[in-house]
Amino acid sequence: MLIGELSSRTGVSRRMIRYYEQQGLLESARGTNGYRQYDDQAPAVVGHIKNLLAAGLPTATIAGLLQCVHGDPARPVLSGCPGMVDGLQAERARVAAEISRLNTSQEVLDILLEAAVHGPR
């Protein structure tokens, strides 16, 4: 399929699909006309890229991860990449710490706003 079909089937713009390729996340064959051609598994790969990007992972990490992520993007199967797991767990810990800090910020803001409603007009 051509980029237009891959785009409509994944909901990812053609611009982004080309960007994924620039970042080394997605491969494509070229027809004699120079058009990018994708195989039937491309939609799933794009799905995985969307997931990994949503996880906030850098494209460099995603590139490596794609080598061991398979199956339906809705039910990812991670086979191999034993070393990657440690990194992902560390990333998860960073995200948890970030959430904790944001919750603290929210609490402080809530206290300030609470004081505001009770303060002078």
Place this chain on the structure above:
DNA sequence: CTTCTGACA
């Protein structure tokens, strides 16, 4: 009509 690359009011 569709895609390609490069560039930015």
Place this chain on the structure above:
DNA sequence: TGTCAGCA
């Protein structure tokens, strides 16, 4: 990231 240009 969208979008426009100028080709093929």
